[in-house]
Amino acid sequence: MDALDRVVEQFSSLPTIGKKTARRLAFHLLRQSQESVDEFATAIVQMRSQVRECATCHTFTDQDCCTICSSAKRDRTVICVVEQPSDVLAIERTSEYQGLYHVLHGTINPLDGVGPDEIRLRELVSRLGGGLVELILALNPTIEGEVTTQYIAKVAAPFQLKLTRIARGVPVGADLEFADDATLRKAIEGRVPL
Amino acid sequence: MDALDRVVEQFSSLPTIGKKTARRLAFHLLRQSQESVDEFATAIVQMRSQVRECATCHTFTDQDCCTICSSAKRDRTVICVVEQPSDVLAIERTSEYQGLYHVLHGTINPLDGVGPDEIRLRELVSRLGGGLVELILALNPTIEGEVTTQYIAKVAAPFQLKLTRIARGVPVGADLEFADDATLRKAIEGRVPL
Numbered sequence: 001m002d003a004l005d006r007v008v009e010q011f012s013s014l015p016t017i018g019k020k021t022a023r024r025l026a027f028h029l030l031r032q033s034q035e036s037v038d039e040f041a042t043a044i045v046q047m048r049s050q051v052r053e054c055a056t057c058h059t060f061t062d063q064d065c066c067t068i069c070s071s072a073k074r075d076r077t078v079i080c081v082v083e084q085p086s087d088v089l090a091i092e093r094t095s096e097y098q099g100l101y102h103v104l105h106g107t108i109n110p111l112d113g114v115g116p117d118e119i120r121l122r123e124l125v126s127r128l129g130g131g132l133v134e135l136i137l138a139l140n141p142t143i144e145g146e147v148t149t150q151y152i153a154k155v156a157a158p159f160q161l162k163l164t165r166i167a168r169g170v171p172v173g174a175d176l177e178f179a180d181d182a183t184l185r186k187a188i189e190g191r192v193p194l
Numbered sequence: 195m196d197a198l199d200r201v202v203e204q205f206s207s208l209p210t211i212g213k214k215t216a217r218r219l220a221f222h223l224l225r226q227s228q229e230s231v232d233e234f235a236t237a238i239v240q241m242r243s244q245v246r247e248c249a250t251c252h253t254f255t256d257q258d259c260c261t262i263c264s265s266a267k268r269d270r271t272v273i274c275v276v277e278q279p280s281d282v283l284a285i286e287r288t289s290e291y292q293g294l295y296h297v298l299h300g301t302i303n304p305l306d307g308v309g310p311d312e313i314r315l316r317e318l319v320s321r322l323g324g325g326l327v328e329l330i331l332a333l334n335p336t337i338e339g340e341v342t343t344q345y346i347a348k349v350a351a352p353f354q355l356k357l358t359r360i361a362r363g364v365p366v367g368a369d370l371e372f373a374d375d376a377t378l379r380k381a382i383e384g385r386v387p388l
Contacts, residue, residue: 001256003241010234014219025208027280029238030245030254037242040204041235044223047197048231051224060224062195086221 004030056127058103058120060085068092068101075099077133081124081152083107083140091138099136102127107144108151116151125155134162141168141186198224250321252297252314254279262286262295269293271327275318275346277301277334285332293330296321301338302345310345319349328356335362335380 004026011022029037053059054066057079061067068074068088078099082088088101106119116122128135135156139145153163169187170179179187198220205216223231247253248260251273255261262268262282272293276282282295300313310316322329329350333339347357363381364373373381 001245001254003237003244003256004254006237007241010237015222016215016218021210023280023283024210026241027254027278028209029242030279032242034242038239041239043197043200043204045232045235047201047220048223048226048228050197051195060195060198060221062197084221085224086217089217 053103053105057088057101058105058123059088059101073098077131078136079124079127079132079134080136080138082138083145083148087138099134104139104148107139107142107148109144109147119148121152121155124152128156128159128161132159132161134164137163137165247297247299251282251295252299252317253282253295267292271325272330273318273321273326273328274330274332276332277339277342281332293328298333298342301333301336301342303338303341313342315346315349318346322350322353322355326353326355328358331357331359 007026007029008019008022011017011025012019017025029040050062051060052062054061054069055064056069057066059066059068063070075098079102080091080097080099081102081104082091083104083106085103088103091097091101102120102124104119104121104124106114108114108116108119135152137149137152139149149165156163167190168183169190170176170183176184201220201223202213202216205211205219206213211219223234244256245254246256248255248263249258250263251260253260253262257264269292273296274285274291274293275296275298276285277298277300279297282297285291285295296314296318298313298315298318300308302308302310302313302315329346331343331346333343343359350357361384362377363384364370364377370378
């Protein structure tokens, strides 16, 4: 059945979904009504056509400017730099941060041919002037995240901002015994007074 | 963002997909081109409208009669009864079985209000006459599967067929030590001469 195989193939192309799960999802949809399957398909198409990047911070939004950038309550003297729009959601869930964001949509990765111009770095630099006081770097603790963090530190140097990065250490609830060496080293290095 | 939330909700309604994975899948689609997202949606809608139940065995097919039922090579004296179309695929992958199938689309489950008329049981009974010799019951080894198996054995009795069920026992590659009691009991009960 070509029609079924095509859907299995489409689902398999999504992250975390293997062939077996893809088949299970397709069979699940076959048991639903045509109307609810149409609704599913329409939701996907509408999302892709309505959601775009915020003109300022480049997170996903269905407006020209996202709700965070356009909010009067946010602290405009701080920008937190992240890799992906999903990172914005993760930090927002903590209710810990009141500043603005900047989404790079990736990291510098020479091996994959991703240079500074392929991510939203120029757009970040254009936001560094004005009343900005602090730039928080919240990229993933990976080699690419590190390279990108260092690159941003260099291009941001002339603006004389307070440059910070989020803490790296032992995750809350984790067991010291099972923490990897690199994490434990960063946790000791970054120790804070009691 | 309503458009994004709707897609996250739709993905979450699928089996095995939680809220976190649903969000991840939605963000993945936002990074694809509008064309490939449209293709994804079209594949789903087309599958649902083209795929229906085979008029004979009730598995999913995009023809009036499925390729197994219409094949001249299959043994028409045996019918294997399964719960779902995915079970047909699983048995076909073994290349062990050459007979026909009958898909019930569920099991008798009084607690969920599923009686014999809610599944394709009447359709099965209508196939029991003619040249049929053997009826293999291959329902899941669950309480509902067992109840349904017993029910079919009763309604099939007047037709004087050879009634069999697939073997229950220790899965190949499994460790006896970790097999549950019920499985081990069935394995001993169903022991075969060496």
